Amino acid sequence: xxxxxxxxxxxxxxxxxxxxxxxxxxxxxxxxxxxxxxxxxxxxxxxxxxxxxxxxxxxxxxxxxxxxxxxxxxxxxxxxxxxxxxxxxxxxxxxxxxxxxxxxxxxxxxxxxxxxxxxxxxxxxxxxxxxxxxxxxxxxxxxxxxxxxxxxxxxxxxxxxxxxxxxxxxxxxxxxxxxxxxxxxxxxxxxxxxxxxxxxxxxxxxxxxxxxxxxxxxxxxxxxxxxxxxxxxxxxxxxxxxxxxxxxxxx
Ligand code: PGA
Numbered sequence: 001x002x003x004x005x006x007x008x009x010x011x012x013x014x015x016x017x018x019x020x021x022x023x024x025x026x027x028x029x030x031x032x033x034x035x036x037x038x039x040x041x042x043x044x045x046x047x048x049x050x051x052x053x054x055x056x057x058x059x060x061x062x063x064x065x066x067x068x069x070x071x072x073x074x075x076x077x078x079x080x081x082x083x084x085x086x087x088x089x090x091x092x093x094x095x096x097x098x099x100x101x102x103x104x105x106x107x108x109x110x111x112x113x114x115x116x117x118x119x120x121x122x123x124x125x126x127x128x129x130x131x132x133x134x135x136x137x138x139x140x141x142x143x144x145x146x147x148x149x150x151x152x153x154x155x156x157x158x159x160x161x162x163x164x165x166x167x168x169x170x171x172x173x174x175x176x177x178x179x180x181x182x183x184x185x186x187x188x189x190x191x192x193x194x195x196x197x198x199x200x201x202x203x204x205x206x207x208x209x210x211x212x213x214x215x216x217x218x219x220x221x222x223x224x225x226x227x228x229x230x231x232x233x234x235x236x237x238x239x240x241x242x243x244x245x246x247x248x249x250x251x
Contacts, residue, residue: 002208004251006244008238019048019051023052026060030245065092066092066096090121091122094127095151097129107150111151126151126164128168132170135169164208167188169213174214178215215247
């Protein structure tokens with residue numbers, strides 16, 4: 001069954017104490033009700049995972065924001081998918097545009113991170129999306145197709161079924177300028193079509209596709225009301241428990 005998901009990507013924000021407070025506030029709001037059939041996930045910095053797991057238990061899913069392309073060895077500063085799993089997380093974001101662009105992650109790196117995640121028992125939250133000049137030149141479907149083919153389509157069907165995709169147009173991330181519901185729906189439908197062609201209709205129908213990029217309480221409802229938009233990957237607005245809770249209740 002296709003899941004509705006709202007995931008918060010905290011990026012490089014919050015100290016451990018601030019992160020624990022934020023997680024507690026989200027849990028407290030969820031206890032008031034709402035969010036019924038929505039899976040909520042938060043992705044704090046690596047250093048917070050273990051402590052935050054103690055706060056959220058199984059009520060909220062826990063994700064890391066990245067994992068190593070390698071499994072182990074002499075790679076100073078890297079954190080492996082297996083380490084993340086052992087810290088209590090169930091998910092990992094892979095291929096976020098900030099990783100692709102600021103840290104030069106290639107499609108090959110992302111594919112290897114996805115494989116490691118699945119082998120370690122994590123569900124990858126795979127991000128894809130075009131830059132502004134690619135949208136302006138109307139080559140955005142080709143860009144997204146290539147990212148998905150190279151990042152995901154080597155997976156056998158059973159493994160692909162564990163993947164969650166987030167469409168995040170780069171020009172909408174952190175800019176305050178979200179994709180219109182029509183623009184987002186067009187791409188989500190296109191991604192589902194690619195997956196149906198590669199695997200089958202059942203896999204495509206069950207795939208959760210999130211929208212990310214300046215998603216906030218004021219636009220989440222309109223975005224989530226589209227057939228192929230199954231929730232959101234939320235950056236800035238996930239740093240406010242109230243805004244995040246309001247997005248969770250936007251379906
Ligand atoms: P934003 O970030 O909501 O701050 O635009 C989204 C993301 O990068 O996942």
